[in-house]
Amino acid sequence: MIRLEDIKKDYVNNKNCTHALRGVDLHIREGSFTGIIGTSGSGKSTLLNIIGGMDTPTEGKYYFYDELISDYNSEKLQKFRKKNISFVFQNFALMNRYSVYENVEMPLLIRKVKNKKKIVMDCLEQMGIADMAKKYPTQLSGGQQQRCAIARALAADTPLLLADEPTGALDQKTGADIIDCFKAVHKSGKTVILITHDMNVAARCEEIIKIEDGLIQL
Amino acid sequence: MLHLRLAIDNIFSQFKRFLISVIIIAVSIITLVCTVLAYELQGYAYDSCDELLAQGFEKTGVLYVDDETEHEIEDAGTCFWEDASTRKEIASLGCMSTYLFRFSDELLNIQGENDEGIFITNGDEFTVMTIDARSLNLCNMELSKGIEPEELEFSRESGENIHRYIYLGSAYESIPIGTEYIMEGAGYSFVYTVAGILEEGQRWVSPNLSIEMNSTSIDYTIDCTYGIFCVDNLQYFTNELWISASDEYSIDEAVEVCLEVADKYGVTVRYTTLTELYETSCMENVQILSYLAEVFVIIVPAVLLMLIAMQIVSMLFELNTYGIMCSMGFGTKDISIMIMIKNIIMALMGLVIAAPVIVWIEKSFMKEAPAPILAEVPCLVALPIAVVILLVVIFLTTIVSIIMLKRYTPVELMGKRN
Ligand SMILES: Nc1ncnc2c1ncn2[C@@H]1O[C@H](COP(=O)(O)OP(=O)(O)OP(=O)(O)O)[C@@H](O)[C@H]1O
Ligand SMILES: [Mg+2]
Numbered sequence: 001m002i003r004l005e006d007i008k009k010d011y012v013n014n015k016n017c018t019h020a021l022r023g024v025d026l027h028i029r030e031g032s033f034t035g036i037i038g039t040s041g042s043g044k045s046t047l048l049n050i051i052g053g054m055d056t057p058t059e060g061k062y063y064f065y066d067e068l069i070s071d072y073n074s075e076k077l078q079k080f081r082k083k084n085i086s087f088v089f090q091n092f093a094l095m096n097r098y099s100v101y102e103n104v105e106m107p108l109l110i111r112k113v114k115n116k117k118k119i120v121m122d123c124l125e126q127m128g129i130a131d132m133a134k135k136y137p138t139q140l141s142g143g144q145q146q147r148c149a150i151a152r153a154l155a156a157d158t159p160l161l162l163a164d165e166p167t168g169a170l171d172q173k174t175g176a177d178i179i180d181c182f183k184a185v186h187k188s189g190k191t192v193i194l195i196t197h198d199m200n201v202a203a204r205c206e207e208i209i210k211i212e213d214g215l216i217q218l
Numbered sequence: 219m220l221h222l223r224l225a226i227d228n229i230f231s232q233f234k235r236f237l238i239s240v241i242i243i244a245v246s247i248i249t250l251v252c253t254v255l256a257y258e259l260q261g262y263a264y265d266s267c268d269e270l271l272a273q274g275f276e277k278t279g280v281l282y283v284d285d286e287t288e289h290e291i292e293d294a295g296t297c298f299w300e301d302a303s304t305r306k307e308i309a310s311l312g313c314m315s316t317y318l319f320r321f322s323d324e325l326l327n328i329q330g331e332n333d334e335g336i337f338i339t340n341g342d343e344f345t346v347m348t349i350d351a352r353s354l355n356l357c358n359m360e361l362s363k364g365i366e367p368e369e370l371e372f373s374r375e376s377g378e379n380i381h382r383y384i385y386l387g388s389a390y391e392s393i394p395i396g397t398e399y400i401m402e403g404a405g406y407s408f409v410y411t412v413a414g415i416l417e418e419g420q421r422w423v424s425p426n427l428s429i430e431m432n433s434t435s436i437d438y439t440i441d442c443t444y445g446i447f448c449v450d451n452l453q454y455f456t457n458e459l460w461i462s463a464s465d466e467y468s469i470d471e472a473v474e475v476c477l478e479v480a481d482k483y484g485v486t487v488r489y490t491t492l493t494e495l496y497e498t499s500c501m502e503n504v505q506i507l508s509y510l511a512e513v514f515v516i517i518v519p520a521v522l523l524m525l526i527a528m529q530i531v532s533m534l535f536e537l538n539t540y541g542i543m544c545s546m547g548f549g550t551k552d553i554s555i556m557i558m559i560k561n562i563i564m565a566l567m568g569l570v571i572a573a574p575v576i577v578w579i580e581k582s583f584m585k586e587a588p589a590p591i592l593a594e595v596p597c598l599v600a601l602p603i604a605v606v607i608l609l610v611v612i613f614l615t616t617i618v619s620i621i622m623l624k625r626y627t628p629v630e631l632m633g634k635r636n
Contacts, residue, residue, distance in 0.1 A: 054545060054628045074624065075549065082547030093542050093632060097231035107546040109220055156546065 001030040001160075001191060002051060007060035007070075009046050009214075020046040021057070022214035028193065030159070033186045035205030036195045043214045044195045045164055051193065052085045052162045053077040082110060086153035088194075090165035092145040094137040100124070100148050101133040107156035123151040127181060143174035150181050161185060163194035167201055179204055221552065225559035228539075235532055236564065242528060243568030243608070244575070246521040250607070251576050251600040253517050256510035258595045259587055263504070264496060266439050266588070270357050270421055271492075273309050273462040277469045278356070279491035281311075281459040281476060298483040299459065303352050307467040307475045312353025313459055315425055318343040321401035321410060325446060328390055332444035336424075337387070346384075346446040347425070353460050354449060357422050362388065364395045364414020372451045383413035387445035391415055413449070416442055427492070437588035461489070522607055529561060529615040533622070540623060541631030550623040558616045565608040572604075 004026040011018040020043045028034055036044050049055040050062060053069060056077070062070040069080060086107070087093070094103050104123055108116045124130040127147040129140075137145050146166060153161050163182065167175030179201055186192045196202055210217040229236045268275035283295050303311040316336060320326065320343045329337055329344045337345050354367040370383055386393060399410040420442040427438045463472035473489050480487040540553050580592045623631070 049629050052545075056627070074627075078544070078547065078549035081545070082549075085547070087545045089632075093545065095231070095539050095542055097539075098227065102227060102231075106543070109224065110543075110546065110548050110552060112220065152546070 001065060002026070002028040003061075003063040004051075005061040005063075007047075007050060007057045007062060009043070009050065009055070010058045019214055021050075023060070024211075024214070024216055026209065026216060028191070030191055031186075031189065032191055033183075033206040034191075034193045035202045035208045036193065036211060037197070037202050037208060038211035038217075040197075042211050044211055047211065048162050048164050048193065048195055052087060052160075053081045054087075084158050084160050086156045086158045086161050088146070088149045088153050088161070088163040088166045090168040092137070092142075092149045092169075094145055094148060094152075096137050098136075099133070100129065100135055100137065100140070103137065103148060104152045104155050107152060111156065119155055120151075123154045124148075126154065126184070127151040142170050143177065146170060146174075146178050147181060150178070150185065154185060159191060161190050161192045163192070165195050165197065167196065167198060172200070175201065221555040221559055224552070224556040225563060228536075228556060228560055229563065231539075232532075232536070235535075236560075239528060239532065239564050240567045240571065243525065243564060244571040246525060246607075247568055247572035247600075247604045248575055248579070249517055250514075250521060250604055251572070251596050252579065253510055253514035254600040254603065255580075255584065255587070255591070255595050256507045257514050258591055258599065260504055260507035260511050262588060262591060263438055266421075266437065267423055267427070267492065270423060270439055271462065272355055272358050273465075275492050275496075277309075277463040277472075279461050279469050279473065279489055279494075281461050281473070282488040282490075283457045283459065283480075284486040284488065294483040294485050295457070298480050298485045298487075301483070302476050302479045305472075305475050305479070307464055307472045309462045309464040309472075310353045310356045311459055311461050311476075312350030312356070314347055314349040314353060314356075315458075316345055316347050319346045319401075319448075320344065321408075322399040324393070325386075325390065325399070329444050329446070332389070335441050335444070337440075337442075337444040337446070344446070346448050347422070348448045348450070351449050351451040354447075356460050356462060359385075360417035360420055361385075361414040362391070362417045364412070366414075367449065370413060370449065382408055382410050383449045384410045385414045385416055385445075385447040385449065386412060387416050387420065387442045388418040389444045390446075410448065416445065418443070420445075427495070437586070439588075518603070518607070522610060525607070525611040526614050529611060530618055533557065533615065533619055537622070537626075537631050538633060541626075541628050541633070544623075544628035544631060550620060553623055554616055554620045557619045558612060561612045561615055565612060568608075569604070 004024050007021055007024040007026075008019070009021040011020055024043075024047060026047075036047065038044050046055070050057050053072070056072075057070055060070060061068060064080070064084065067080075069077070072080060095106070098106070101120060101124075104120045105116055108119060113119065121130060121133070124133055127150055129144055129147050129151065132140060132144060132148075137148065140148065146169075150166075161182075166182070167178050170178060175198065182192055182194065183204070194201075194205070202208055264275060271278050283298070299311065302308060318340055326339055326342065326344045330339045332338055337347075339345070351367060351370060351372065359367065364385070365383075367385075372381065384399075393412055393415070395412055395414065397412045399412075401408045401410070421439040422442050422445065424438045424440050461469075461472060461476065463469045469491050473491075476487060476489070543553060576596055580587070580596075584592060
């Protein structure tokens with residue numbers, strides 16, 4: 001499903017050049033549940049953002065099925081994201097001034113889906129926070145916020161779900177619950193890639209990719 | 219539809235900020251309208267009279283024939299007037315003043331409908347303006363029908379049946395030319411014949427103008443819709459005569475001739491030109507208004523900059539939201555259109571709030587100002603300026619938002635936190 005060939009990413013900041021990725025080759029199967037681990041600053045988020053079409057690599061080729069994503073301009077990338085990608089972030093990235101319901105509904109609006117109400121409520125139900133639909137993200141606990149974020153990703157109904165340290169801001173127990181949620185999403189046929197620091201979480205992934213200093217460690 | 223929905227959701231998610239923006243826009247529009255009003259009003263006292271007076275503002279003045287004398291001099295005054303008005307330097311020399319009269323219930327009823335200006339009824343009397351045939355050409359007079367003033371024929375006999383003509387404002391259109399009204403008194407009777415109906419929108423200089431142009435009023439013309447002008451050429455004495463110079467001559471030359479003629483009859487004459495009146499009593503007012511008008515030049519770009527800055531700042535606050543929307547698959551185009559619609563709604567709300575406030579300001583602080591200006595300036599002058607400003611603001615903010623969204627990747631918009 002995903003094939004990366006010699007992906008490099010440099011960040012240039014007033015003459016300082018950071019080589020965040022230094023030639024990543026990677027293959028991810030459709031329907032897999034992949035964990036990315038590595039020390040802080042090793043390039044995990046950079047890699048995930050490139051996979052998610054939120055950022056472009058400086059060099060190298062990124063194939064999604066047969067499409068060469070690394071050649072896309074921002075407009076095509078947006079269409080690619082809209083069709084294929086959902087994100088879950090460590091800091092939840094909910095829109096705090098919109099209600100839980102509106103947050104989950106948002107990806108449906110751009111995808112012009114019918115029957116929005118039912119889909120939103122189903123997703124919230126599945127995440128066990130249906131009764132919080134009218135609340136605002138700031139009124140929820142961390143775990144509930146992350147469930148809301150996953151519900152939003154679920155509502156988008158994309159084949160690929162990317163999560164950047166989804167349990168990073170949560171305690172062990174809540175984190176384990178969130179991973180259960182991801183497992184459930186995975187079972188429904190979606191490909192999941194998540195970044196984690198937590199070895200307990202990593203242990204529950206089907207496949208593990210270790211990244212160190214911008215390179216994949218085997 | 220999608221973008222409208224997004225814009226409305228976005229407005230409600232930031233309702234307080236939205237309200238503040240709307241209020242700032244409304245206040246800007248109000249300031250703008252007020253300065254434009256000041257700008258338009260500064261020249262109004264002069265321009266409106268200048269346009270109305272047949273010989274223009276600068277060639278018109280008022281003669282005061284001194285009244286401290288006895289009866290014989292009064293005759294002298296009359297002789298002076300008769301003599302002076304035939305001189306070639308003088309285009310018109312005559313008197314006009316308003317009186318309360320009663321000679322026709324028909325006219326009384328029509329004027330009774332009017333409650334503004336000077337042509338109003340008072341009990342069972344109504345206001346007419348008596349005017350000398352020789353000063354009817356003081357102002358440009360347009361008739362919708364009837365006999366032109368120059369063609370009127372006056373019978374000179376005095377005593378029993380004195381003949382006068384009346385010109386009626388457009389409100390009296392239904393009254394046929396030639397209708398006669400008779401006013402009987404002890405031993406005399408006046409016959410008033412309707413000579414013509416004035417064109418709609420006809421105005422006349424205010425008789426008060428000869429007393430002073432004070433610093434509180436702005437309009438020295440009066441609406442003649444309900445006007446009744448009694449015209450005669452009786453040689454009765456009056457100590458206040460309107461004078462205007464003929465085409466080839468200046469007001470000074472005309473006055474010069476008058477002084478000579480006055481000397482001949484032993485009459486003392488003082489005079490003042492409208493320009494003099496204007497400069498001595500109105501200048502302060504005009505100055506203040508023109509300062510306001512100058513402020514206008516500063517206010518427009520200031521308003522523009524403020525609105526643009528405000529919109530851009532409020533957009534910066536929301537970059538995070540836009541980043542999140544990008545991560546969900548929204549494109550630059552969707553977000554830009556959303557911002558644009560939001561700004562349009564903001565501008566419209568600003569206009570809707572500003573409109574009644576402007577009407578209120580006009581009603582409570584500018585009631586002296588002439589109605590046509592109060593009605594037309596906000597709509598015909600200020601509104602287009604406001605709309606152009608708002609369009610520029612909307613256009614620029616949209617452009618800036620597109621640049622911002624294109625310049626940063628979604629990750630950067632969200633702020634790197636992972
Ligand atoms: N926008 C940026 N500009 C400059 N350098 C950046 C930028 N984003 C990331 N980097 C650098 O790239 C390297 C990789 O960053 P990345 O965020 O991918 O690390 P990470 O593995 O996700 O770390 P963490 O576990 O702490 O989240 C780091 O050295 C970081 O300083
Ligand atoms: Mg990271």
